[in-house]
Amino acid sequence: GAVVSQHPSRVICKSGTSVKIECRSLDFQATTMFWYRQFPKQSLMLMATSNEGSKATYEQGVEKDKFLINHASLTLSTLTVTSAHPEDSSFYICSARDPRTTPRGPNTEAFFGQGTRLTVV
Amino acid sequence: GEDVEQSLFLSVREGDSSVINCTYTDSSSTYLYWYKQEPGAGLQLLTYIFSNMDMKQDQRLTVLLNKKDKHLSLRIADTQTGDSAIYFCAEIGPNSGYALNFGKGTSLLVTP
Numbered sequence: 001g002a003v004v005s006q007h008p009s010r011v012i013c014k015s016g017t018s019v020k021i022e023c024r025s026l027d028f029q030a031t032t033m034f035w036y037r038q039f040p041k042q043s044l045m046l047m048a049t050s051n052e053g054s055k056a057t058y059e060q061g062v063e064k065d066k067f068l069i070n071h072a073s074l075t076l077s078t079l080t081v082t083s084a085h086p087e088d089s090s091f092y093i094c095s096a097r098d099p100r101t102t103p104r105g106p107n108t109e110a111f112f113g114q115g116t117r118l119t120v121v
Numbered sequence: 122g123e124d125v126e127q128s129l130f131l132s133v134r135e136g137d138s139s140v141i142n143c144t145y146t147d148s149s150s151t152y153l154y155w156y157k158q159e160p161g162a163g164l165q166l167l168t169y170i171f172s173n174m175d176m177k178q179d180q181r182l183t184v185l186l187n188k189k190d191k192h193l194s195l196r197i198a199d200t201q202t203g204d205s206a207i208y209f210c211a212e213i214g215p216n217s218g219y220a221l222n223f224g225k226g227t228s229l230l231v232t233p
Binding site: 006034036041042043044045046049093095111112113114115117 | 166224
């Protein structure tokens, strides 16, 4: 299947600094990518939908100025956690649809990155 | 968003069958999914079912869908210790551009 690569897999940063997480589709072009956040023993919560060449669409309650999303190319979306605080510590996962397999309508498979474990100290 | 409900924990003996249940909320969901997450890892799609199907079988996996009750189940036959993981059911979110709406996940523990 298609491959989505996420980097870094783990990052520890100091409170107040910014952290960038990359999500790449390795063998297909993704016009849309999704960013999720997962708290311990919790489900994945959609944070935002990243659209290539346009602004991201954020879910209710997600601060767009804190979680900056850039989808500058068809194979790369980035999530930057700005001025990170300990409560931002979480597992962040991206996913992308492969339009070759789902040219229309809902996707049959969203391919997920490996996830990034962010710890803010 | 709408809630997708799952039981949180299931323990089975190796070789037995496991059944993980899920109820979803959006009657217009066209696809329903089961994902597996191993510790510290991303999500792996196990299987999916289209809403006009009642059952789908794929090797050791059987998915049953009761659309009337909005109930989805995943049966794993001959469960192995390598099946220990968290299993998420998910539906297409109603207004999220084909993003997925996940349940909280069921932690499956397979004991020898």
